[in-house]
Amino acid sequence: MTADHTHAATADDAAAEIKAHEYAHTHPTWKTYRWVALILTLITVGEVWVYYVPAITNSPYFVPLLLVLSAAKFAIVVLFYMHLKYDSKVFRALFTGPLVVAITVVISLLFLFGQLAIRLHGS
Amino acid sequence: MTAHRSRRRRAAVLTAVVSLAAAACSHQAPNSIFNAHSDFGQVLDGLTNRLLFLAAIVFVLVEGLLLFVIWRYRARPGNTEAKQLHGNTRLEIAWTLVPAILLALIAVPTVRTIFRTEAPAPANSLRVEVIGHQWWWEFRYPDLGVVTANELYLPVGRTAAFDLKTQDVLHSFWIPQLAGGKRDLITNHTNHLWFTPESTFVWNGFCAEYCGASHANMRFRVFTVSPAQFDQWVAHQKSGPVTVAAATPPAGGASAPAPAAQPAPDTATGTFPVADLPGYIVPNTPLPPGAEVPVTQGDAQRGAQLFRTNACIACHTIQGVSPGVVGPNLTHVGSRTTIGAGLYPNDMRHLEAWIKHSEALKPGSKMPPMGKGLPGAMGQLDDQQIADIAAYLSSLK
């Protein structure tokens, strides 16, 4: 389906070059990407490490901690690699809106099936 | 000309509403959800009435306003140019707030009712397990050791607490005139419903969740009886099958005389003679063409023997005779008013037809036709043998 679209007015060669130029300004650079990759790796290592520390897995903070860590990874990829941070707010709306509703729905379902309530009592 | 139209339309609408309302009042509604005969039903009633009342008010206001607008602002000489109003914030806020207030008026009693009706049942309630099957009902009284099918007995004045389960697909347990509301029977779940019957009588029950081919044929009856009659019924159910010949005198002691204009239960069994029941309780389902079995006389003794030696025992329990649990318990089948889950009256004619080709009487029925040579038939029974078995079953009071 990649080709099945009509291009925007700016999409002739010259414009594309201008765009590429702008891109360098508005998009993160190789340096940023390296940092992002490093942070993602560290968080992943952290997550797995936590998994093997009984003191943490047995504590009530285990699940929230993991959720926070993965949410951080999620956000970093979306903001930097998917350059949502730098891009049009149209994209932000198209993604964040559904994401928030979807997450709310998942959480409500867990409550409805008693999976969340159990966890809260169990801890 | 348009004026003419809207006037005609109003007249039409009015006539329709009035005639429908009149029809609604003048005819019998034996399964109405209103005026239910239990505490639970009355709570629901109050709420539903409130909702109906509010809906009626909004209906009259909105439709009245609509009729006024189309009459008043129709294009006509003297109304040729529209006023170009494009909005009015204050009005729009008003018609946001007013519905919000009306909704609050129903939301508050709604939540109150939810918490009231979904509270746990009182401790001393009569426990009844309702088990849905495609397409019949099994009723168990675990504390009393009674198992029966398609006909439920409840004492008035005592809370009945139902544990609703299903053996196969989803069903829904609904006795409109008794409970008003229904609860679904959900696989791998146990659902709860409880209410206290307030009048002695007999009621229709339905399966209200689509459950396959014979969903329409999954009905039941509920008999609410006095506590004494209930005890009598329980005692009888717990006893083994009582084979009652045509004119056996009543066995039990004297029971309380039944109130006038109400069907009186048989004193021996605590069950009800069909002839006494109101018309909407006795099924009128016609037999499918060709289902009739020509033999009308059967020998119960021979029937008992045939029952034992045929496939019947694989599925049906008769206390002391057979252990099958796939189909309804038949220990006291002769004392029931209906067969086939409330589908046909319980008499020789219908029993015979049922045994011969149950599938034709009740589409999808899990009981194979027992008649000889019928397509898909399991049994090898000829008409006389079928009559014998029917006679035997009828005798199981």
Add this chain to the structure above:
Amino acid sequence: MATAIPAGSHPAAQHHYSSTGLDNIKIAIWAFIGSECFFFGSLISTYLVYKGRSVVGPFPHTAWTNPATGQTLHAILNIPVTSVSTFVLLMSSLAMVLAHGAVVRGDRKYSRIWLLATALLGATFLGFQCYEFTSFVHEGLTIKTNLFGSSFFILTGFHGAHVTAGVIWLLTLFFVDMKRGLQPRDAVNVDICALYWHFVDVVWIAIFTLVYLIK
């Protein structure tokens, strides 16, 4: 493939006005990604709803002894292996942004290298998944075994299918690049592939935590 992906330099493009100055295809891919949130949201919900509800083992995080045979099946998830494959997928995202950057710069050499690298990393992830699935099957967990088996395989399987589609897409871009070279004006075609690819990565981030790590 002779015509290859038409570039935005079409003369006709001038006739097309856009309200936002954005590329149509990019709007569409973001809408698609929004929609995918619900797709994976439903799959993840199902997995979590059925967590701990299987009647028979094997189970993800605990051992299970079959009462009939007395045989014990140990906890099935292999965290070390999956941690590695998770890392591989993360790195493929890095390769992806580098590929996109190269295309934007018009750097033919690196665009090819990074496109291929991304696809290979994706394929490596798939290899890990194949290994994981086969070893689970050997240990007695299939889609038919229990609720965990069904919901686990279908959730991760659908993710794997997305990765597969992504690898094919990346390889297609790679071949187009080999054939006629991706120009800066093709950047949007790489960009949407990248968005898709990162989204698939992001889904894995959620799955890794919710399925593998949380006990």
Add this chain to the structure above:
Amino acid sequence: MATTVAVPSHAEAHEAAPGGIWGWLTTVDHKRIGQLYLYSALFLFLVGGVEALLIRIQLWHPNGTFVTAQTYNELFTMHGTTMIFMVIMPLSAAFFNYLIPLQIGARDVAFPRLNAFSYWVFIMGALFMNAGWFIHAAPDGGWFGYAPLTTRPFSPTLHIDFWVIGLQILGVSSLAAAFNFLTTIINMRAPGMHFMRMPIFTWMAFITQFLLALAFPIITVAVTFLMLDRFFGTQFYEIAAGADPLLWQHLFWLFGHPEVYILILPAFGLVSEVLPIFSRKPLFGYPVMVYSGILIAFLGYGVWAHHMFAVGMGPIADSIFGITTMLIAIPTGVKIFNWLGTMWGGTLRFSTACLFAIGLVALFTIGGLSGVMHSSPPSDLAQTDSYFIVAHFHYVLFGGSMMGLFAGLYFFYPKITGRLMSETLGKWHFWLTFIGMNLTFFPMHFAGLEGMPRRIYRYDANQGWDIWNNLSTWGAFILAVSVIIFVVNFLWSRRRGAIAGNDPWGGATLEWTIPSPPPDYNFATIPTVTSRYPLWDARSPRLTSDVPHTAAGEQAVEVDVAGKHVGDTRFPADTERNAPSVPLTAAQLGIHMPSPTIKPFTTALGLTVMFIGLIHHKSLPIMFLGVAIFLVSLYSWVLSPVEPEH
């Protein structure tokens, strides 16, 4: 305004496009695709309607024997499924296709070939699902296919397979179309048409696309589980494995409730177009109409479990879902009152379109009010799964969606065909529909309150239900007559209807500035929009002077794109180029239109064959054949340009 311009013959307008069946198979023109949707959906409406008639004949009298239990179950399942997925949705899609580009001043949708693909997938899915009838395997699990009844142990035969696979195919179509229209509306609005100047139908369509894009993935997942259970032995709904039937219910209704707003919002949009025109007034409270639409859609995601009040979710869940459901009455009420406000002070002309629009206001309100009655969980225990529910949803679906779509059809028919529909037949159609509809569905309220369960193929006498069923069946016959009149009108007017001209109704928005039917490129010059009601501005600026977002109401907006002033002619200068007496072809004007192609069709075919192959383990080779067709077509599609090379 040049309203008397002669209608060009169709052939002239489509000179460039290939004719005949091949022309239809390869078309990528949103207007032709819109018409394909329209004809298909109307045909399927007759199918679904005949199913309804058979249902009504069976229920005419107690213990009916007209059809068997099995056939009846197939009838109501297919009636519901057809009406929802193959009638109302594609009818709405017909309007999306035809109108959105015209209303926003675009030459086509964002992805014309994807658009053709959506249609072909839809029609193949619809044909496939109905094919079940011909081999005695029509779906029979009810339109919401509750598990475990629909799982293999309880439905071993092909019936449910047709349903499951058919729904999957239809889902693909809706999703593809949703991404397409979202992009189109976001990105292809004419210069100057910012969101608050967008025609209200396009707005409602826009909201609907969000609902489609975000609700269909859920049903796709739910149905995929069922499909995998049935074909590959997974355990999602397998009761022996401890599965929870509520999983299906939650997933289905998570889709199902947004779905009902997918069904109603387009109709709301159409009515909001029709009422202002025939009141000669701008829409009352346009911004509030927009916001209420958004709010309805948003709240629509938080109410799904109101279909499950009888399953025993517990008091907290029941309370929450009850209250969120009630809340939806507020934005919907705002719409009703704003329509009344639109008519208030107007000069109402009761054309057929207007009558149907008023019909929606009158009848949807009734359905909405019974909906609010269901929203109270304890009371719903008495109502649910009874004919009271059947009454509710026919008032909102027939009285709401169908009435609105009919209004839109009478209103836009001249734009589509160049000819007006007969008003005489139209009025007959309306009044018979209005009477028939109330006679059919109002008695169902009583039947339900008197305890009649739904989905029963027979009921006993003496239950007090005879009279209501009798009335309903007579009502259905009246509806049948009205439908036949409509069909006659539709066909007759195509050849004999009065010539419409560009703007037969005194419209306000862009679609009325171009010929009827429009040339394939729609707009010779893309207009620059400075107003919410551009045509009215031009015609009688005095009247719209205090309406915000009109030319007189605020400063006109200059639009430049990429340094170039777009649109040489400010709208609505009436040059020969924009409204010529004989429209020029795209080639004459130097406009490049997407070239026709068969690839969307073959891709859709491949996809459909792929799904069909699933139906039996012996047919798996067919599935691989489908995969092959799909991939080959997709690749050759994706790698070829939209427009001809120059």
